[in-house]
Amino acid sequence: MRRDQAKAYAEEKGIPIREEHGMLHLVLPLSEFKIHMRAFKEMGFNYLADVIGVDYLDYPEGTSWQHPERFAVIYELVSMPGFRDGDGSRIYPRVYVPEKKPRLASVTDLWPSANFPEREVYDLFGLAFEGHPDLRRILLPEDAEGHPLRKDHPLGETPTLFNDGRYIDPASFRAGLRGKDKGLTGWRGGRRKGERR
Amino acid sequence: MIPEPKELRTEEMLLNMGPQHPSTHGVLRLVVKLAGEEVLDVVPHIGYLHTGFEKTMENRTYHQNITYTPRMDYLHSFAHDLAYALSVEKLLGAEVPERARVIRVILNELSRIASHLIFVATGLLDLGALTPFFYAFREREAILDLFEWVSGQRFHHNYIRIGGLREDLPEEFVPELKKFLDTFDHRVDDYQGLFVGSPIFEGRARGVGVISAEDAIAYGLTGGSLRASGVNYDVRKAYPYCDYETYDFEVPLGERGDTWDRMVVRLEEMRQSARIIRQGLERLEPGPIRDPNPHFSFPPRELLATSMEAVIYHFKLATEGFEVPPGEVYVPTESARGELGYYIVADGGSMPYRVKVRAPSFFNLQALPVAARGQFFQDLVAILASLDPVMGDVDR
Numbered sequence: 266m267r268r269d270q271a272k273a274y275a276e277e278k279g280i281p282i283r284e285e286h287g288m289l290h291l292v293l294p295l296s297e298f299k300i301h302m303r304a305f306k307e308m309g310f311n312y313l314a315d316v317i318g319v320d321y322l323d324y325p326e327g328t329s330w331q332h333p334e335r336f337a338v339i340y341e342l343v344s345m346p347g348f349r350d351g352d353g354s355r356i357y358p359r360v361y362v363p364e365k366k367p368r369l370a371s372v373t374d375l376w377p378s379a380n381f382p383e384r385e386v387y388d389l390f391g392l393a394f395e396g397h398p399d400l401r402r403i404l405l406p407e408d409a410e411g412h413p414l415r416k417d418h419p420l421g422e423t424p425t426l427f428n429d430g431r432y433i434d435p436a437s438f439r440a441g442l443r444g445k446d447k448g449l450t451g452w453r454g455g456r457r458k459g460e461r462r
Numbered sequence: 463m464i465p466e467p468k469e470l471r472t473e474e475m476l477l478n479m480g481p482q483h484p485s486t487h488g489v490l491r492l493v494v495k496l497a498g499e500e501v502l503d504v505v506p507h508i509g510y511l512h513t514g515f516e517k518t519m520e521n522r523t524y525h526q527n528i529t530y531t532p533r534m535d536y537l538h539s540f541a542h543d544l545a546y547a548l549s550v551e552k553l554l555g556a557e558v559p560e561r562a563r564v565i566r567v568i569l570n571e572l573s574r575i576a577s578h579l580i581f582v583a584t585g586l587l588d589l590g591a592l593t594p595f596f597y598a599f600r601e602r603e604a605i606l607d608l609f610e611w612v613s614g615q616r617f618h619h620n621y622i623r624i625g626g627l628r629e630d631l632p633e634e635f636v637p638e639l640k641k642f643l644d645t646f647d648h649r650v651d652d653y654q655g656l657f658v659g660s661p662i663f664e665g666r667a668r669g670v671g672v673i674s675a676e677d678a679i680a681y682g683l684t685g686g687s688l689r690a691s692g693v694n695y696d697v698r699k700a701y702p703y704c705d706y707e708t709y710d711f712e713v714p715l716g717e718r719g720d721t722w723d724r725m726v727v728r729l730e731e732m733r734q735s736a737r738i739i740r741q742g743l744e745r746l747e748p749g750p751i752r753d754p755n756p757h758f759s760f761p762p763r764e765l766l767a768t769s770m771e772a773v774i775y776h777f778k779l780a781t782e783g784f785e786v787p788p789g790e791v792y793v794p795t796e797s798a799r800g801e802l803g804y805y806i807v808a809d810g811g812s813m814p815y816r817v818k819v820r821a822p823s824f825f826n827l828q829a830l831p832v833a834a835r836g837q838f839f840q841d842l843v844a845i846l847a848s849l850d851p852v853m854g855d856v857d858r
Contacts (some may be wrong), residue, residue, distance in 0.1 A: 341804070
């Protein structure tokens with residue numbers, strides 16, 4: 266299996282590995298990220314299924330996931346089954362990108378299908394891909410300001426008004442649901458005392 | 463006497479097509495570079511239907527998000543519901559009962575047939591064949607009626623719940639579905655007879671818009687368009703979910719990867735879907751339709767009148783939602799357009815931290831310039847139709 270091959274490669278190179286829900290996550294260092302991606306391509310991961318941007322700004326501490334930098338770009342590589350000797354292995358290498366220098370190398374030369382999804386990450390997160398042939402906004406208009414999927418981008422909602430001037434402010438309502446604030450229901454998130462599970 | 467021109471002036475032309483154009487299947491804008499009738503390059507401009515679902519879903523509970531998922535791909539909306547539910551269920555470790563899994567498969571395939579019917583109908587409409595459009599919409603109407611029976615909605619069913627289904631099938635559903643299936647197969651034969659073998663269709667589709675298997679993989683094609691290029695990749699076979707591995711069906715493959723293959727592969731897929739539905743109907747046994755775990759499943763409606771505890775759980779689930787343990791998960795599924803999946807990052811709260819939709823149409827659209835280069839302009843419309851993009855799925 267190419268998945269085991271990729272795992273052995275990561276162990277040899279000292280790349281942190283995480284296996285969860287049957288998915289193999291590999292945390293590549295930003296400086297050598299392109300070298301490792303090229304190695305995966307040569308290993309036979311011929312299909313890039315997705316490029317996923319995540320902004321870990323608000324991610325809570327205390328979970329088993331540790332995120333050294335604010336942004337992460339997660340790639341989903343597949344050895345395409347039904348094509349030559351593809352065996353259907355899937356790996357999820359990721360690279361953390363610092364907020365101060367939001368740049369990383371593009372993989373469009375290895376997998377041309379990275380073109381649109383990298384533009385999407387650029388558009389919605391503001392991460393620049395060096396070496397991308399056509400790095401423009403893709404979903405938002407050219408003159409849009411900001412990058413909406415960043416966690417500090419406002420949602421832009423209007424409060425719901427009720428009688429007597431009372432209203433529900435969506436942001437504080439959700440803060441209650443997230444456990445950061447008392448919110449409307451007075452619930453702080455997490456398990457309550459005496460709750461059986 | 464008109465003097466002979468010294469030399470004929472030729473130049474490349476940039477032509478704008480869309481975003482409002484009947485044959486772009488939604489609001490897609492193509493900037494086409496032409497030399498006479500020949501297409502030199504196509505640049506798709508998308509985003510006209512961008513609704514920011516991913517950002518919205520980060521700010522709604524896992525349960526509320528079921529409202530948003532079907533609105534992305536409005537033709538095969540059941541696949542989006544299913545893909546989202548499967549990802550959340552994997553994070554929760556939910557056990558979906560047998561009956562719910564069978565009903566999910568039946569409805570998913572039914573929805574796939576409805577989507578492929580639109581594909582065949584509008585694809586041929588773009589080639590100037592008006593008749594199949596009316597026939598295909600007759601079948602599709604029957605399917606939408608079945609969905610209305612089940613869920614109360616024709617398009618955005620909102621029928622799947624995390625851990626199962628909203629309610630059981632109505633009594634009339636199974637006999638009506640059987641009635642539909644009795645006539646369906648020979649109607650597919652009728653559609654096939656309407657265009658396959660017709661010299662006009664052969665001329666417009668055979669050898670047009672060829673995508674080789676290497677190009678298809680390099681540019682991220684999945685689904686019927688990839689299988690038309692001869693790559694045997696169907697998520698239902700490669701990464702089975704909902705017990706698809708126990709159903710007996712074939713994956714139709716094309717040989718050349720041209721428009722003709724992409725059309726005919728989908729026709730055959732409709733027959734295979736009907737086959738899966740028949741097998742599903744045989745397996746339909748009475749039983750529970752939801753995971754009984756009260757921490758994320760709503761209590762049965764009838765309990766609300768008698769049990770105080772059920773009322774409390776119902777209220778908590780409706781107002782606060784349920785917590786999902788931290789983790790990251792992705793479950794690939796096969797939609798009518800290709801590989802569809804939700805990459806969900808959970809932070810332990812009752813709302814997803816990040817939702818990324820791997821929308822098949824978004825990736826399939828990248829192959830349009832590859833297929834269209836060197837073709838005639840009038841074939842561009844047919845090539846676009848054969849790639850089957852749904853703009854709601856592209857822009858999200």
